[in-house]
Structure formats: structure tokens, C-alpha cells
Amino acid sequence: MHVRNGADRQLGWERRTELPLLVASVLFLFCYAVRVLNQGSDPFWRDLAMAVALLIWLLFAVDYGVRLVLSDQGLRFVRTHWLDTVVLVLPLLRPLRMVNTYETLQRRRDRPRLSLYARVMAYAGITSVLLSFAAALAVYQQERDAPGATIVTFGDSVWWACSAITTVGYGDVTPVTPLGRVFAVFLMACGLALLGAVTGSFSSWLIQVFAREDKERPPGSAGSPGV
Structure with missing residues (x-):
């Protein structure tokens, strides 16, 4: 149609x-x-x-x-x-x-309020918090009554979600149900992607700052090329 x-x-x-x-x-x-x-x-x-x-x-x-x-x-x-x-x-x-939401809202303004690097890091941070909370709820629902479960309280689930999305993985509490492990794999994959986005954006921002300082440094000053 x-x-x-x-x-x-x-x-x-x-x-x-x-x-x-x-x-x-x-x-x-x-x-x-x-x-x-x-x-x-x-x-x-x-x-x-x-x-x-x-x-x-x-x-x-x-x-x-x-x-x-x-x-x-x-x-x-x-x-x-x-x-x-x-x-x-x-x-x-x-x-x-959330990234789609942000882009839609930015169409209403002539220019974004935050720089590209700040936008990426803010998006990754907020998304990490919301995804961790959602995953903690989903895993807790699956694990709390499972035989041999180590995630028996919501606090355990939040602790597990924080360690999973940051790719630390202490291993003191882990999902034992099949669906809980599926959630775990997905959360770890999202954590790697978000961590890579934040690290890459921060590194690019540092390179940009150092390059700007090199351009603004007067010729012949200490530390400038050729001295």
C-alpha cells in the first residue's frame, strides 16, 4: 500500500x-x-x-x-x-x-548541546544502567527458585549484572538456568560493545585535545617539533 x-x-x-x-x-x-x-x-x-x-x-x-x-x-x-x-x-x-530517541530530539535543534564524544559516553552510560537493571530483573525471575541457584536475592542479581556488563565476571554468583545464561551472554556482549564505544570515544577525544594543543603551541616553544 x-x-x-x-x-x-x-x-x-x-x-x-x-x-x-x-x-x-x-x-x-x-x-x-x-x-x-x-x-x-x-x-x-x-x-x-x-x-x-x-x-x-x-x-x-x-x-x-x-x-x-x-x-x-x-x-x-x-x-x-x-x-x-x-x-x-x-x-x-x-x-x-535511546540513541534513536536522542537523534530524533536533536532534529528539533540547530546544533547538539553536547559534543559527539560526550553524547556517545552519555548514551553508553545510561544504556548500561538501564540494561543492567532489566537484565538483573529477568535473571532474578529465572534463578530465584531454580535448584542449585546462587542468585537467590535481587541484590545478588544486581551484583551479577554489574560484574557482567563491566566484563569483570567474579564468578561468585552465576546463572544456572538455560534462559538465565542466555541473558548473561547477551548482557556480556552488550557490555563489551558499550565499553568499546566509551573507550574509543575517550581516546579520540584525548587525541583531538592533544592535536589542538600542538597546533596552538607557538613555533620554537619547548616540546614543539623541531626543537
């Missing part, structure tokens, strides 16, 4: 919905946390959190469907927007879309 001015309408849709969807993403994570951590005798809050989380996921699905139609790409949209597809199937990975 062809949509007239689909690209412009898609861009307008993304601009209008990006912030509300970001708030919905945080609310989804909060509802999931209530569902996992609230183990009291009264199931009302857990059921309410589950209902709200399903409604938010439905909102994500509607947004995905609207953008698919407006893109006028058909099934090719699934391939070109693979991250959106993965996030729709696994909503806990919504923090990975």
Missing part, C-alpha cells in the same frame, strides 16, 4: 511520539520490576502491573505498525529497522533505542 508523503509523515510521527514512548518505556520497566519484585500475598499489584505492561506493549506494537505503513517499504522495513523489530519482540531491550 502506497502512502502519499509517507517519509515526511513518518518523520512527523516519530517526532511526536518519541518522548511519550520514552516515558512509556520507563513505565514498562517499572511495571516489570513490580511484577518480579512484589512477592507478597496480595496479587493485586502484580496483576495491575502486568495489565499496564501489556497495554504499553500494545502501544509499542501500534507505533511499529504505523511506522511500517508510513515507511512504504513493506516487509523491507523489518530488515532496515531490525533494532525496532527486536525491541518489539523483547520490550526489555527498549533501552537500546
